[in-house]
């Protein structure tokens with residue numbers, strides 16, 4: 583089974599960001615996960631598209647961009663131009679989700695749909711065939727450093743069942759509160775990608791944490 587680790591830059595040392603970008607380039611991490619917030623869909627403010635554009639010059643791995651913004655369809659072109667490789671939009675933030683997903687793909691990016699902890703996976707039944715990723719939020723979005731919501735284990739299984747039933751090739755990504763204690767069970771239940779911020783960047787040896795997380799099911 584494929585196991586992908588996507589460190590979330592929200593927890594990086596933003597003043598000395600190049601140091602963390604270089605560390606991730608050299609590490610076994612697969613992608614850079616970047617959280618974009620709008621003060622409305624979530625109350626926090628983080629980075630804008632210019633941040634991704636600047637990072638792209640130094641980051642040697644795909645940019646996995648998580649939009650926690652209302653009506654994300656307004657910004658698809660801008661995120662493509664600044665170098666996003668994957669664009670995740672929230673189910674709860676899109677009125678015309680089908681059209682938004684088509685537009686992300688037409689712009690040459692991979693498309694993901696994120697669901698908040700309270701949103702059941704079965705609501706993705708009519709879109710699962712069209713997407714590259716299901717992003718299961720295992721915390722309420724907006725902040726790093728929160729506690730993992732245990733119900734997510736079951737949601738990973740639900741997502742796996744739906745994917746198999748609909749013959750979809752979507753990968754399952756889990757985001758929030760991930761540590762070396764829960765990573766193994768998430769992979770075992772069917773997760774393909776784990777996003778992790780605090781656990782990786784608060785460690786004295788982030789490369790080792792990434793390696794252990796990636797190999798945690800063995």
Ligand code: DX5
Nearest residue numbers: 723724726727758759779780
């Ligand atoms: C939360 C973000 C996450 C967050 C993960 O809204 O989507 O990507 O940065 O950070 P940790 O691992 O600290 O929960």
Ligand code: ZN
Nearest residue numbers: 617648757777
């Ligand atoms: Zn995220």
